[in-house]
Amino acid sequence: MAAEEAKQLPQLPRIDFSGVDPSAPGAGRWAVVRAQVVQALATFGCFDAHYPALSPDLRAALFDGAVRELFALPVDTKRRNSYGPDKPLYGYLGGIPGLANGYESLAIADRVEPERVQAFADLMWPDGGNAGFCETVHGAAKRIADLEEAVRRMLMEGLGVAKYHDAVSESTRHVFRMSRYEATGGDAEGKEEIRYGTHQDCNTLTIVCQHQVDGLEMQTRDGDWILVRPSSPASLVVMAGNALRAWTNDRVHAPFHRVTVSGDAARYSAILFALPDYKIQAPDELVDDEHPPRFKPHYTTEFIRYCVAQGARHEDKLEAFCGI
Ligand SMILES: O=C(O)CCC(=O)C(=O)O
Numbered sequence: 001m002a003a004e005e006a007k008q009l010p011q012l013p014r015i016d017f018s019g020v021d022p023s024a025p026g027a028g029r030w031a032v033v034r035a036q037v038v039q040a041l042a043t044f045g046c047f048d049a050h051y052p053a054l055s056p057d058l059r060a061a062l063f064d065g066a067v068r069e070l071f072a073l074p075v076d077t078k079r080r081n082s083y084g085p086d087k088p089l090y091g092y093l094g095g096i097p098g099l100a101n102g103y104e105s106l107a108i109a110d111r112v113e114p115e116r117v118q119a120f121a122d123l124m125w126p127d128g129g130n131a132g133f134c135e136t137v138h139g140a141a142k143r144i145a146d147l148e149e150a151v152r153r154m155l156m157e158g159l160g161v162a163k164y165h166d167a168v169s170e171s172t173r174h175v176f177r178m179s180r181y182e183a184t185g186g187d188a189e190g191k192e193e194i195r196y197g198t199h200q201d202c203n204t205l206t207i208v209c210q211h212q213v214d215g216l217e218m219q220t221r222d223g224d225w226i227l228v229r230p231s232s233p234a235s236l237v238v239m240a241g242n243a244l245r246a247w248t249n250d251r252v253h254a255p256f257h258r259v260t261v262s263g264d265a266a267r268y269s270a271i272l273f274a275l276p277d278y279k280i281q282a283p284d285e286l287v288d289d290e291h292p293p294r295f296k297p298h299y300t301t302e303f304i305r306y307c308v309a310q311g312a313r314h315e316d317k318l319e320a321f322c323g324i
């Protein structure tokens with residue numbers, strides 16, 4: 001894409017979380033940031049979050065140490081990362097036919113807790129020596145999970161439904177996925193390849209941390225593609241998925257996105273997915289004459305099953321699944 005062309009495209013909203021402490025809701029710059037979060041999720045469905053709590057040092061330790069070591073393991077070892085056939089999107093993924101090529105990824109579920117990270121590390125390195133991996137991965141994932149909770153709380157406060165926050169947190173699971181996208185071997189035109197095809201996420205909120213190599217592209221409501229360029233070494237991308245869109249009765253946008261890679265360096269990312277166990281049904285406060293119900297109540301597991309069966313088709317799957 002030519003530089004002049006890129007300049008004309010809208011930029012992702014950038015929201016500065018410095019001075020926001022997820023463990024002290026309401027304090028510091030909370031109210032100012034909350035207004036920006038609600039606005040960004042309603043329009044773009046995503047934003048660039050400057051979040052110094054995930055320090056550049058911790059980020060470097062995560063990618064240059066832990067994640068690289070993990071992907072260097074033999075495939076048979078990585079395949080041990082499985083949560084059973086009922087949870088297809090949980091464990092090791094090595095390419096998803098038709099959707100993701102030259103892509104490999106592993107995931108730690110269901111909560112970001114030291115014991116879960118340790119159990120994962122013990123599967124990968126049964127002989128031990130994984131204490132450094134655990135400390136780094138848990139440290140990074142915990143900070144990202146804190147941001148997810150703060151963003152969700154801000155959104156719920158902004159929409160006037162904060163009273164549901166604790167119950168929603170209680171039945172939200174966190175899946176921390178580490179992904180690797182194979183390089184294409186050159187920057188020349190025509191060398192770029194879509195490594196993860198166009199899709200909307202099925203969950204409530206997703207937070208992407210990309211490292212050094214860009215590649216995440218977000219589609220605006222008008223259909224333009226924006227290549228995400230992190231605004232600072234401490235920036236993350238926060239986006240809404242279809243579960244949050246449905247729960248808010250369509251007040252939040254769930255953007256289509258994809259990953260395109262070129263060049264000689266593999267791309268690595270770490271992604272936190274918040275997955276709802278609760279029934280997705282908009283609270284009464286978000287349904288009125290002006291906002292009639294848009295989606296039938298459902299569970300996200302059912303919707304994910306539907307999406308997997310539908311395959312890589314680029315369409316509004318939520319509407320097709322449960323639109324009213
Ligand atoms: O790796 C990324 O930047 C995003 C991948 C993605 O969209 C996904 O796993 O759902």
Ligand SMILES: [Fe+2]
Pocket residue numbers: 199200201257
């Ligand atoms: Fe995604």
